[in-house]
Amino acid sequence: MKSVVLEEAEAILWSLRGVWDEDAVDDLDHALQSAHLAQADGADDELILAAALHDLGHSPLLTPRPDHDRVARLWLTPRFGERVGWLAGAHVAAKRHLALTESGYLDALSDRSVDTLSAQGGQARVGSQWTSNPWWPDALRLRRFDDAAKIPGAAAMTVAEVLDVAGRVVAA
DSSP: OOOOHHHHHHHHHTTTTTSSSSEEEEEEEEHHHHHHHHHTTTTTTTHHHHHHHTTGGTTTOOOOTTHHHHHHHHHHHHHHHHHHHHHHHTHHHHHHHHHHHTTTTTSSSSSHHHHHHTTOSSSSOOOOOHHTTTTTHHHHHHHHHHHOOOOOOOOOHHHHHHHHHHHHHOOO
């Protein structure tokens, strides 16, 4: 029997089917590809789960808002812990930081990601509340999974596999 938290996570994931924040893949495919990339990179369960659910703020089950990173943090933290929430909540700050500090990063972003970067405040040195956190390197990893998870038909985890990861995080 699934816990309420896992049922909520499953509903959120499935609600992303048909939500288009990118041109190439919907948000469910994006989430599952992000999780796969994290897993393939050797990420731990918390980072895999944060990668899968970082864009849950786009879900029609919630109130979609421009600050979807904040929505993700607020939704994830009480359900899956501070680190999962913080990592998902840091993905916009990581994009803003990388766009300013890493040569070629901005040129590699999708057109839609460039558009949203502008709406998110543009390139910026983010504050020490982000960069001094010991989880910051993993937030940058999550951002790279996010950026790469926009390819139709690319390898992806299944919803069931993400829920297995979520179950392990809840149990830990």
